[in-house]
Amino acid sequence: MNTKTPTPGINTLLTHCGNDPRDFFGFVNPPVVHASTVLFPDAATMAARDQKYTYGTRGTPTSDALAEAIDALEGSAGTIVVPSGLAAVTVPLLTFLSAGDHVLIVDSVYHPTRNFADTMLTRLGVEVQYYAPEIGAGIASLMKSNTRVVFTEAPGSNTFEMQDIPAIAKAAKQWGAVVMMDNTWATPVYFRPLEHGVDISIHAATKYPAGHSDVLLGTVSANAEHWPKLLATHHTLGACAGPDDVYQVLRGLRTMGVRLERHQQSALELAHWLEGRDGVARVLHPGLESHPGHAIWKRDFSGASGIFSIVLDGGGTEKAHAFLDALTLFGLGYSWGGYESLAVHVWLGDRTVAKKDYGGPLIRLQIGLEDVADIKADLQRGLAAAGSG
Ligand SMILES: Cc1ncc(COP(=O)(O)O)c(C=O)c1O
Numbered sequence: 426m427n428t429k430t431p432t433p434g435i436n437t438l439l440t441h442c443g444n445d446p447r448d449f450f451g452f453v454n455p456p457v458v459h460a461s462t463v464l465f466p467d468a469a470t471m472a473a474r475d476q477k478y479t480y481g482t483r484g485t486p487t488s489d490a491l492a493e494a495i496d497a498l499e500g501s502a503g504t505i506v507v508p509s510g511l512a513a514v515t516v517p518l519l520t521f522l523s524a525g526d527h528v529l530i531v532d533s534v535y536h537p538t539r540n541f542a543d544t545m546l547t548r549l550g551v552e553v554q555y556y557a558p559e560i561g562a563g564i565a566s567l568m569k570s571n572t573r574v575v576f577t578e579a580p581g582s583n584t585f586e587m588q589d590i591p592a593i594a595k596a597a598k599q600w601g602a603v604v605m606m607d608n609t610w611a612t613p614v615y616f617r618p619l620e621h622g623v624d625i626s627i628h629a630a631t632k633y634p635a636g637h638s639d640v641l642l643g644t645v646s647a648n649a650e651h652w653p654k655l656l657a658t659h660h661t662l663g664a665c666a667g668p669d670d671v672y673q674v675l676r677g678l679r680t681m682g683v684r685l686e687r688h689q690q691s692a693l694e695l696a697h698w699l700e701g702r703d704g705v706a707r708v709l710h711p712g713l714e715s716h717p718g719h720a721i722w723k724r725d726f727s728g729a730s731g732i733f734s735i736v737l738d739g740g741g742t743e744k745a746h747a748f749l750d751a752l753t754l755f756g757l758g759y760s761w762g763g764y765e766s767l768a769v770h771v772w773l774g775d776r777t778v779a780k781k782d783y784g785g786p787l788i789r790l791q792i793g794l795e796d797v798a799d800i801k802a803d804l805q806r807g808l809a810a811a812g813s814g
Pocket residue numbers: 509510511512514535578582607609610628629630631641642643759760761
């Protein structure tokens with residue numbers, strides 16, 4: 426990075442982190458290196474593998490540019506870049522868990538993380554246990570001598586429960602467990618997990634870093650203690666990402682700060698507006714004073730991104746579908762973090778500990794970059810169709 430200031434602001438960091446243009450003849454952006462083979466100048470260098478790049482799976486100037494950018498944002502010792510956000514979850518779990526180990530996973534976790542734990546980790550002989558998102562320091566009562574990993578995600582997927590990450594990390598450390606966090610919702614712009622005791626920070630870069638609903642990518646960042654093992658597993662698994670996708674995410678980072686400001690502002694305005702609407706029983710957004718995790722969010726996070734949920738006032742699937750089918754601006758789709766508004770009817774059938782009767786259907790809303798007035802009008806259409814507008 427080229428900035429002269431000792432502690433640059435987040436947007437300065439986003440603008441300049443990663444590659445140094447001087448490394449590539451002054452071109453502002455790094456080259457997109459398509460590579461399997463890397464040539465060596467002579468047999469001795471080849472035998473010793475004594476040069477910076479040795480094979481495409483082990484990094485290129487393009488993947489290094491993104492990894493170094495994420496390190497600057499996360500404050501991490503090293504970052505691996507993997508082909509999806511889901512791979513960013515599975516690779517560190519495979520790195521630090523072995524047969525006979527016990528893993529604690531928050532019950533409000535992204536569903537495919539649970540699926541991986543319940544199928545593959547269980548098959549490999551790992552004991553999987555879920556805990557309530559609000560557990561905080563109480564996690565100590567669930568720790569066992571073989572607990573190797575505590576997996577966190579805050580706020581929780583779809584229901585947006587906050588977790589007391591510093592308290593959980595402190596307790597986990599006393600038992601020697603590795604603390605992981607899926608930090609996709611906040612991005613490093615609004616939360617830096619490693620500064621709160623987390624060892625491994627996970628991102629679906631598919632979301633806000635990519636920002637345009639056209640790329641799948643994941644990043645995993647580790648502190649100095651855990652970086653060598655994470656890197657070794659990345660090489661062992663060969664889970665490298667394609668250069669075009671890596672480049673697109675680096676490109677997306679440059680504007681992520683300003684996009685997030687807009688996502689945050691619009692989502693908060695709409696969350697407040699929805700809180701008072703007929704037909705809406707609750708709004709689940711940690712930035713609202715009414716949210717049970719608001720104090721933790723305020724203490725630890727410096728902002729909120731653009732995704733939250735609403736609870737309709739009673740009814741079931743029919744009402745949820747009426748709401749969704751009346752929307753004309755919102756797309757119906759599962760991912761998020763792109764420029765466009767999206768909605769989905771949330772399914773919570775997988776929960777085992779954080780089971781709750783919300784009293785009506787949950788609709789998750791990703792608030793895009795459209796004008797708030799237009800988004801409001803669309804939501805009003807949905808509420809009217811749901812019979813409550
Ligand atoms: C919190 C969270 N983590 C990870 C992922 C996985 O990302 P990807 O779609 O890139 O596999 C998602 C995707 O929705 C997510 O919401």
